[in-house]
Amino acid sequence: MILIKQRSDILGTFASSLCLMHCVATPFLFMAHASSVTFSSGPPTWWKFMDYIFLAISFFAIYWTTKTTTIKWIKPMLWLSWGVLLALILNEKLELFSLPEAIIYIPSIALVILHLYNRKHCKCSTDTCCANEE
Secondary structure: OHHHHHOHHHHHHHHHHHHHHHHHHHHHHHHHOOOOOOOOOOOOHHHHHHHHHHHHHHHHHHHHHHHHOOOOOHHHHHHHHHHHHHHHHHHHHHOOOOOOHHHHHHHHHHHHHHHHHHHHHOOOOOOOOOOOOO
16 A cells, blocks of 8 residues: 555646547547548447546546655645646536637646656655645
8 A cells, every 4th residue: 555655646647648548539549530431420338437546547547646745735736726626627528618628738738847846845665655745
């Protein structure tokens, strides 16, 4: 468990970066396949499901990071960024509001930056080194 807690920022950065690449790559992948005969009218189900996988991984990475960080403002910022990302993905799936596609990059980039910042400033070598310190 200590390994997971120490690596939560790496996991969060990795998941957020993959999510960001997923968001950037989607339009290009489907434009490249637009002339293909086998191309369907929308993205494959497995590609759409990846959003939820990234959200789940990010959730656990943020959960573990917020349990061990000493930086008080990081906790609400991580959860706020994740909540905004969740809301934007749900809005995209349910088509509730018309929002620019590029807006999803903001919380994704914020999660990457916050995890990297926390990793730089909170280095744990024991199970409780960063938890509950004032």
